Amino acid sequence: MSADLPFFRYHPDPLTSGSIRAAAETCPCCKRDRGWIYTATFYSAQDVSGRFCPWCIADGSAAERFAGEFTDSCGLDGVSKDVLHEVTRRTPGFHAWQDPRWLVHCQDAAAFVGEVGYAGLAAHPDALDQLRTDMRLDGWHDESRLERFLTSMAEDSTAMLFRCTVCGTHLAYADAS
Structure with missing residues (x-):
């Protein structure tokens, strides 16, 4: 910057x-x-x-x-x-694409890193695992469908990547058109 x-x-x-x-x-x-x-x-x-x-x-x-x-x-x-x-x-x-939302970790707002596709998520396995868990809780029970969605990110969807300002853990949420 x-x-x-x-x-x-x-x-x-x-x-x-x-x-x-x-x-x-x-x-x-x-x-x-x-x-x-x-x-x-x-x-x-x-x-x-x-x-x-x-x-x-x-x-x-x-x-x-x-x-x-x-x-x-x-x-x-x-x-x-x-x-x-x-x-x-x-x-x-x-x-x-949807209303932006800010993620929280360790009782502090996380820092917004940027919009990423699957490759950007895969570079941060902690964020990818957290996103998989959140999506399962939101009703994504078909594992093959969930993985197809995640690996196709950057086409019709992306992930908003954050980093915890306290512990450094990466977090993400899916954003789709």
């Missing part, structure tokens, strides 16, 4: 994920063109004209001024109020 961009503990590489990109646009919060702009979701009842710069995300001014959030709090159960606010109001969200 560029040294002059703010650091986001729970989304350490928003350039690679595509959530922040170089752009000559004026931020509706600070009214400045800082050369970088946020490209993913922002949930607000207010009409926001334009996209935010990373600095207005990092300091919370965009979420405060426009009474909104970058990520839904769904799934962030068990984290402190401070962590909840950091993830939802001061961390860039990410692009997903």
